[in-house]
Amino acid sequence: MKTLEAQDAQLSETTIGEIVTKDYRTAQVFKSFGIDFCCGGKKTVAEVCERKGIDFKEVEKALQLTEQDAVGATHDYQSWSMTFLTDYIINTHHRYVKDNTLFITEIANKVARVHGDQHPEVIRVAELFNQVGAELLSHLNKEEMVLFPFIKELDEVLQHGGSIPGSTFGTVSQPIQMMEAEHEHAGELLHEIREVTHNFTLPAGACNSYTILYKKLDEFENDLHWHVHLENNILFPRALAAEKDLPKID
Structure with a gap:
């Protein structure tokens, strides 16, 4: 059993x-405190709590409660090959973005057009x-056409020698840095949507389109958070490590 001092030290040092x-269920804890676990995943809990004025002890307590709960079935992403993980991201999260972006765009524009006079925030939501x-x-296309094929090639060398x-881009760190910057910008835009809608709080008498829009925006943001986490915190570090350790063509 860890002492409280040891737990504090671990949270102060672990990103x-x-x-x-390590435990996907903690994502919900971080979300409940407004802590970004994807783009902000390289920071420690202590750093983020200090910067955002969040009570570190409350976050620690919530994480401990999650740790005590029985763990259900989940994916062990760390055990997957980079190729398998890349295909999973494409077939799950890239597909989600492609399947839902047009629908949300259309309904956001409709709500802005119909309700924008009384609720100007929805005009900003549509713009964002x-x-x-x-x-x-555009980002997904760059990953699927350039970065991910190269990561699969790295994995092939890792698995079979x-x-x-x-490559045309030099080291894999170059496109990864670009993708991470684009992830961060997308996260900032969606965070602004959450702010201007007051955490997707519907006005009294909101119509079905208004209600569906807010539910889909919340769903879209949640999916993107997990999508970015898989890339920023699992896939990309493994690709960087593989490139560093593997022999290069002379």
């Missing part, structure tokens, strides 16, 4: 991304989602 990677939707679709192939 949020590492905590969520139009931007994030367009940027994310050989040397790292050449």
Whole structure:
């Protein structure tokens, strides 16, 4: 049994991304405190609590309660090959973005047009989602056409031997840094949507379209958080480590 001092020290040294990677259920704890576990995953709990004025002890207590609960069935992403994880991200999270972006864009524009006079925040919501939707679709294309194929090649060398192939972008850190910057920007846009809607609080008498919009925006943000976590905190670090350790073609 860890002492309280040992638990405090661990939370002070362990990054949020590492905590969520170890136990996916902690993601919900961080969300409840307004702590970003995907783009902000490289920071420690203590750092984020100090910066945001959150009671560190309350977060620690919530994490301990989660730890005490029985763990149900879940995916062990760390045990998957980079190829399998990449395909999972494409088939689950990229597919979700592609399947839902147009629908949410259309309904956001409709709600802004119908209700914008009385609720000007929905005009801003439509503007922000139009931007994030367009940027994310472009982002997914870059990952699927450039970065992910290279990561699969790294995995092939890791699994079967050989040397790292050449690339037009130099080291894999270059596209990874770009993808992480784009992740952060998408997260900022969705966070602004959450802020201007007061955590997706519906006005009295909200119509079905208004209600569906807020539910879908909440769902979209939640999916993106997990999507980015898998890339920023699991896939990308493994790709960087593989490239560093594997032999290169002369």
